[in-house]
Amino acid sequence: MTRGNVEVSLNFRQQVEMWVARIPYGQVATYGELAALSGQAAAARIVGGIAHYGDPTLPWHRVVNRFGGLASGFPGGREVQATLLNTEGVPCDENHTIINFEAHRWRPLL
DNA sequence: CGAGTGACCGCAA
DNA sequence: ATTGCGGCCACTC
Structure with a gap:
């Protein structure tokens, strides 16, 4: 409600998209985070919905589940998402799971 | 305008 | 160890 504070007045979707846009290159975040x-x-589930219907220009390929597994509904399939992450220096195994996931996980507090 | 669905997460049998 | 279920918000049909 604070008129001077923009973050509070933003809706859930707006904030999620803002955070996704802030994910740095070569790092990943989870839906729950x-x-x-x-x-x-x-409302982690809602994040998935926003990923599907939200702004496609955002780096959704850097968003994975708590196990570091890639999303199932990613445009082009998990293979494409794995390739994108691999390009950014985030290797994935044959099970479409990020290797050394905790090491690549984005920490907003950092 | 009402109801269903979704790229999830955490806990309980 | 695995399976099942509830919860949250936004968007589509």
């Missing part, structure tokens, strides 16, 4: 950063830790 983005949901928590947006104020609703239990």
